Amino acid sequence: MFIRRTLKKFGPAMPFNCLNCKNDVYMNLIRIRKWFVVLIYPIPFYSKYFLKCNTCGWTIRLTSREQIQAAKQLCQVTLAFNKGEMTKEKYLEAVQGLKPEQFMPARPNPELMKQAA
Numbered sequence: 001m002f003i004r005r006t007l008k009k010f011g012p013a014m015p016f017n018c019l020n021c022k023n024d025v026y027m028n029l030i031r032i033r034k035w036f037v038v039l040i041y042p043i044p045f046y047s048k049y050f051l052k053c054n055t056c057g058w059t060i061r062l063t064s065r066e067q068i069q070a071a072k073q074l075c076q077v078t079l080a081f082n083k084g085e086m087t088k089e090k091y092l093e094a095v096q097g098l099k100p101e102q103f104m105p106a107r108p109n110p111e112l113m114k115q116a117a
C-alpha cells in the first residue's frame with residue numbers, strides 16, 4: 001500500500017487583490033486529494049479545496065460544501081466572462097450573487113475585472 005497525492009486545477013475563480021503579495025491576480029480553485037493505493041485500487045481519504053493566488057501561492061482553504069460549490073460556479077462564470085460571453089456588468093452581478101465574501105476576506109474589486117480579463 002502507498003499514498004498518492006493528486007492536484008486538480010479548476011482554473012481561475014475570481015480576480016482579486018491578493019492580501020499577501022498585493023498583486024491583482026486571479027484566485028484559482030484547486031483540490032488536493034490523497035489516496036491510499038491498495039494493490040491497484042486508489043481509495044481517497046483526504047480531499048481539500050483551496051483558492052490559491054497564482055502569483056505568490058497564498059491560499060484560502062474552503063471549509064464547507066457551500067463554499068466549494070460557490071467557488072466552482074465562480075470558475076464557470078469567470079471562464080464565460082473571459083471568453084467574452086458575458087458583459088462586465090453581468091459578470092460582476094454573477095460574482096456578487098455567489099457571495100465570495102463567504103470565503104474571501106474582502107469583496108472582489110470591480111476595477112480589477114478589466115485587468116484580469
Ligand SMILES: [Zn+2]
Nearest residue numbers: 018021053056
Ligand atoms: Zn498573492
